[in-house]
Amino acid sequence: MKKRVGILTSGGDCPGLNATIRGVAKALYARMGDNVEIVGILNGYHGLINGEYREMCEDDFRGILTLGGTILGTKRTPFKLMRVVEDDKIDKVAAMKKTYKDAKLDCLLCLGGNGTHKTANLLSQEGLNIIGLPKTIDNDIYGTDVTFGFHTAVDIATEVIDRIHTTAGSHSRVMCIEIMGNKAGWLTLYSGIAGGADIILLPEQPYDIDRVCEAVERRAKRGSNFSIIAVAEGAMNVDEAKLKRKEWTAKRAEAGYTTATNRIAAAVQKKTGMETRVCIPGHMQRGGSPSAYDRVLATQFGSYAAKLVEIEQYGVTVALVNNHVISNRLEDIAGKTRNIPEGCELLTVAKRMGISLG
Ligand SMILES: Nc1ncnc2c1ncn2[C@@H]1O[C@H](COP(=O)(O)OP(=O)(O)O)[C@@H](O)[C@H]1O
Numbered sequence: 001m002k003k004r005v006g007i008l009t010s011g012g013d014c015p016g017l018n019a020t021i022r023g024v025a026k027a028l029y030a031r032m033g034d035n036v037e038i039v040g041i042l043n044g045y046h047g048l049i050n051g052e053y054r055e056m057c058e059d060d061f062r063g064i065l066t067l068g069g070t071i072l073g074t075k076r077t078p079f080k081l082m083r084v085v086e087d088d089k090i091d092k093v094a095a096m097k098k099t100y101k102d103a104k105l106d107c108l109l110c111l112g113g114n115g116t117h118k119t120a121n122l123l124s125q126e127g128l129n130i131i132g133l134p135k136t137i138d139n140d141i142y143g144t145d146v147t148f149g150f151h152t153a154v155d156i157a158t159e160v161i162d163r164i165h166t167t168a169g170s171h172s173r174v175m176c177i178e179i180m181g182n183k184a185g186w187l188t189l190y191s192g193i194a195g196g197a198d199i200i201l202l203p204e205q206p207y208d209i210d211r212v213c214e215a216v217e218r219r220a221k222r223g224s225n226f227s228i229i230a231v232a233e234g235a236m237n238v239d240e241a242k243l244k245r246k247e248w249t250a251k252r253a254e255a256g257y258t259t260a261t262n263r264i265a266a267a268v269q270k271k272t273g274m275e276t277r278v279c280i281p282g283h284m285q286r287g288g289s290p291s292a293y294d295r296v297l298a299t300q301f302g303s304y305a306a307k308l309v310e311i312e313q314y315g316v317t318v319a320l321v322n323n324h325v326i327s328n329r330l331e332d333i334a335g336k337t338r339n340i341p342e343g344c345e346l347l348t349v350a351k352r353m354g355i356s357l358g
């Protein structure tokens with residue numbers, strides 16, 4: 001029987017989205033031939049709400065393995081309001097169900113992060129046939145050891161740290177590099193270790209600025225004329241950790257900071273007397289071609305999702321656990337974040353290496 005498969009990409013883009021889309025499509029065509037039709041929903045849930053989609057053909061999926069971004073477009077649609085009818089009077093859940101029906105979909109594949117999986121779960125509970133695929137450079141999706149996009153971002157952030165090293169050494173400076181990751185510090189931890197950062201500050205491990213400065217001074221005493229501090233976007237100090245998110249973000253805004261990085265740089269310069277600079281690679285970490293690792297992972301995940309479509313196993317999301325591709329039930333993973341746990345081996349490695357975690 002013919003199947004119509006919808007695909008959307010939602011949330012922040014990342015390298016490997018197109019490789020995953022290609023993995024799904026090629027495997028579907030290979031397994032089902034003319035018995036499958038693929039519908040591309042444009043710009044994530046925004047397109048699903050507004051009925052923006054297009055019929056895809058085999059040719060659309062050629063030559064996109066190495067392409068960054070997403071050929072379908074993506075968007076962050078205000079989420080907490082998903083079930084709330086706002087001024088535009090659109091019942092978003094009803095609208096999404098209508099598009100699914102109008103496009104005559106048999107199932108819908110949602111490529112995205114934590115937010116995307118919440119709506120994916122919601123749609124599944126509303127009776128749609130949904131399969132999730134875990135994308136994000138943050139690597140913070142519950143139930144999977146890794147997400148596609150993460151390792152490419154690690155490679156990019158590591159190169160940033162490498163390049164900062166040579167200029168830091170030449171100028172005898174402290175360099176603070178802000179690495180993406182608002183809630184989870186995986187990207188900072190991995191690239192910090194890979195790039196040989198001296199101090200790594202993570203959202204999961206609130207820092208004490210005095211300890212950060214002590215680490216810089218300790219290095220200087222032992223003959224290092226520079227220090228590299230890898231700061232996660234979501235890093236916070238011990239005082240902020242005692243407050244609610246809303247409270248400390250307001251306090252920071254008042255002081256003129258959005259992230260902790262500039263504040264750390266200013267304090268380090270003042271307390272240690274060492275010249276300090278900030279580097280923010282920002283969205284570079286999400287751009288460009290996926291690494292070989294992510295191309296393989298994307299192809300594993302995509303082709304597995306195609307198999308799930310064929311056997312009609314819905315209400316699940318694809319995951320990698322102990323090197324095996326599996327599926328988790330959407331309801332078991334939606335609304336959870338995979339943070340760096342207290343006993344994480346890489347934290348122990350960092351400590352053993354004398355890296356300060358602040
Ligand atoms: N709490 C939530 N409940 C329901 N849907 C959500 C929620 N958070 C996000 N979404 C939906 O998923 C989309 C992507 O979420 P976002 O957090 O921006 O990216 P990601 O999926 O990468 O985490 C949002 O635009 C919204 O449509």
Ligand SMILES: O=P(O)(O)OC[C@H]1O[C@](O)(COP(=O)(O)O)[C@@H](O)[C@@H]1O
Nearest residue numbers: 011012113135136137138180181182
């Ligand atoms: O591109 P935006 O909307 O500024 O978002 C930045 C955020 O998106 C990310 O790059 C990826 O997050 P998601 O995977 O949840 O979309 C975060 O690391 C970063 O905090």
Ligand SMILES: [Mg+2]
Nearest residue numbers: 011113114115
């Ligand atoms: Mg998110």
